[in-house]
């Protein structure tokens with residue numbers, strides 16, 4: 170059984186002239202431990218699909234199932250990472266990471282021990298007692314990722330988590346994310362506008378397009394892991410890039426500059 174299945178998903182929003190259907194007929198299965206990226210032009214509904222998978226917005230048609238159970242609300246089996254980490258400014262790094270565990274009633278010693286482990290995993294050892302304003306954008310995102318992982322969710326939902334970072338840090342973070350993911354290979358659904366990022370991370374890329382939007386192509390990324398600079402520079406990577414760029418610029422309803 171697929172870990173997450175999207176069955177003919179429709180997402181609509183109320184509008185002045187009646188409901189606006191953003192996504193329709195979105196159908197996909199994601200296997201346990203699979204890293205799937207969702208790529209598409211701005212406004213095509215990538216975030217909507219992710220929010221619905223988290224149970225934060227309802228499906229207005231079709232269904233999303235997690236291990237066969239219909240998703241109707243958020244749950245501890247899923248954790249979301251957004252573009253901005255939204256850390257609590259008055260809390261230290263370790264206390265931010267421990268925050269979710271506090272909500273689940275985990276005792277203080279256990280949550281601090283878990284938080285420290287994940288702070289180390291995301292490469293922030295030595296910064297446990299820093300406050301968010303003392304960190305770079307990339308470091309803040311690492312804290313956000315550690316906070317999500319500390320909850321030990323079965324599924325990680327990531328909405329452009331590196332979108333606010335400069336190109337170099339973004340590449341670095343993609344490599345870091347794969348290193349972290351490799352520890353226990355959670356199921357990941359990762360939304361991005363970035364073609365290279367989508368290829369570099371994924372087992373499969375779901376390309377969205379159309380209006381209302383749906384999956385216009387599913388592309389299996391047959392590149393070796395661990396992924397590194399050599400993989401990124403390979404001919405095969407270049408072929409995936411060329412194909413996806415053609416597909417996106419063809420499928421985009423907006424100017425390529427908006428991608």
Ligand SMILES: Nc1ncnc2c1ncn2[C@@H]1O[C@H](COP(=O)(O)OP(=O)(O)OP(=O)(O)O)[C@@H](O)[C@H]1O
Nearest residue numbers: 182183191209210211212213214215216217218362
């Ligand atoms: N709360 C809302 N109310 C009305 N329309 C919405 C709402 N949220 C999203 N939309 C519309 O739904 C469509 C899909 O939006 P969504 O944010 O899911 O796209 P996206 O692909 O994630 O975009 P981006 O890459 O720019 O973040 C857009 O046309 C957007 O204007």
